[in-house]
Amino acid sequence: MSELPRLILAREHIQQGLTPKELVKRCRAGGLVRVRHGVYVDGEAWRALQPWEQYRIRVSAAAETFTARTVFARHSAASVWGVPTIGQRHPVHALTLQSRGGRSRAGVRRHYADPDGLKVFRREGLLVTGRVRTVLDLAAFTPFAQAIVPLDHVLKPDAAHGLPALSKEILLAGVDGNYAAAAARRIRTAVEFADPRSGSPGESYSRGLMCVAGFQPPELQHEIRDGSGLVGYADYYWKNARLVGEFDGVEKYLKPEYLQGRTASQAVVDEKEREDRIRAAGLRVVRWVWADLMEPARLEQKLAAFGVPRRRARSAAWP
Known part of the structure; x- marks a missing residue:
């Protein structure tokens, strides 16, 4: 993934030398793109990005607007790890550790996760689920054909990001105790089918x-x-x-x-x-x-x- 454009935050408009009216004016002219309420990027740079890079920007934009500590998951964590997924219009996915669930709004979907045994990593300045949990979640909660893409990817070394391959044994060891029976069956079926010889998403x-x-x-x-x-x-x-x-x-x-x-x-x-x-x-x-x-x-x-x-x-x- 190429270097992503810098986020422009409305709350820092004084440092940016921009008034709120100037932000609106530049958006209407195409010089800026509003990614999320209060978060903008350079318009030309945004239009040059691939869809998956634009999604990665939306994850960072969401992180800038949250005041509470947030752990990103599923497609959002995958985008931070550089793990490919299928689709272009996913919401931002984040975890809530409250058993009563969390509110999903403003393009962010929250999922309950039991804090016991949950491993959280800091990567690129964000808190995310680990690679194992990320691809298992995708295998559990996305269609089978889509789930194969991230699984194939992590079964081989990721030279671009300096990450080692994960084995099927490591992946399957993360299933028990973390998923309902039906989700666990979907995961095991997808992991069994996955193959590191695949050459691309x-x-x-x-x-x-x-x-x-x-x-x-x-x-x-x-x-x-x-x-x-x-x-x-x-x-x-x-x-x-x-x-x-x-x-x-x-x-x-x-x-x-x-x-x-x-x-x-x-x-x-x-x-x-x-x-x-x-x-x-x-x-x-x-x-x-x-x-x-x-x-x-x-x-x-x-x-x-x-x-x-x-x-x-x-x-x-x-x-």
């Missing part, structure tokens, strides 16, 4: 949607070779259908770690040559993009049209 979400739609699980990062040597590693591979599945996220053509010194146009050319070699090896290729994931029926229709096999019912097994 889009790949993780795709795999979760495939499972929900009833498709047979593909092999991940399948090695493909031809007469000239290694072609590459397929995001997904269905052996019986001789089909390669590829998720085309924007990262492949923009982020330095993917480009490896190439220009975006060269990356497109290289990807086309790679696909030609895959097809020449006798394999078919089906591709999809984020737009297909935002309307899961489109992904399901595309995979079905290419003959991706469905899971066989257990009752159909024959010795």
Whole structure:
């Protein structure tokens, strides 16, 4: 995540050299954006941010308006830890330690948490639930396909944030005593399905949607070779259908770690040559993009049209 723009607080308008009327005027002109009551950011900087970066700004803005000590959780804690999630319009999530619950208002949703055994971390100047609790909460309270994204992410080292991988054993050890039986079942199912071989949030979400739609699980990062040597590693591979599945996220053509010194146009050319070699090896290729994931029926229709096999019912097994 790039460096986020500085927050401009209305309560510090004198230090900022801005009167309340000037703040309103600049907002109307687009020079400032009101993130939350009393909290603003530079308009140009805000519009240059990705949706998940804007959400991270909203979490910080909420923290600036609270007077009581606040622990952020779920999507909000994930944004602080750098753990990817699905969706762009989440409220800010915070904990309340009062058993009667807390008030959810002004874009902030509060959730009760038993203070006994609750581990709280200070990160980037905010109090947040730990990575384990954060991804378990997401697995318990978000749809299955969405829950796979943060789980896949924490199962491998996070070099960008200097964080080690978490094991499935560590994750499952945090379930007992912290969740109701139904939530615990959802968590264990998602953790069992999670896989550190997933290459990106889009790949993780795709795999979760495939499972929900009833498709047979593909092999991940399948090695493909031809007469000239290694072609590459397929995001997904269905052996019986001789089909390669590829998720085309924007990262492949923009982020330095993917480009490896190439220009975006060269990356497109290289990807086309790679696909030609895959097809020449006798394999078919089906591709999809984020737009297909935002309307899961489109992904399901595309995979079905290419003959991706469905899971066989257990009752159909024959010795």
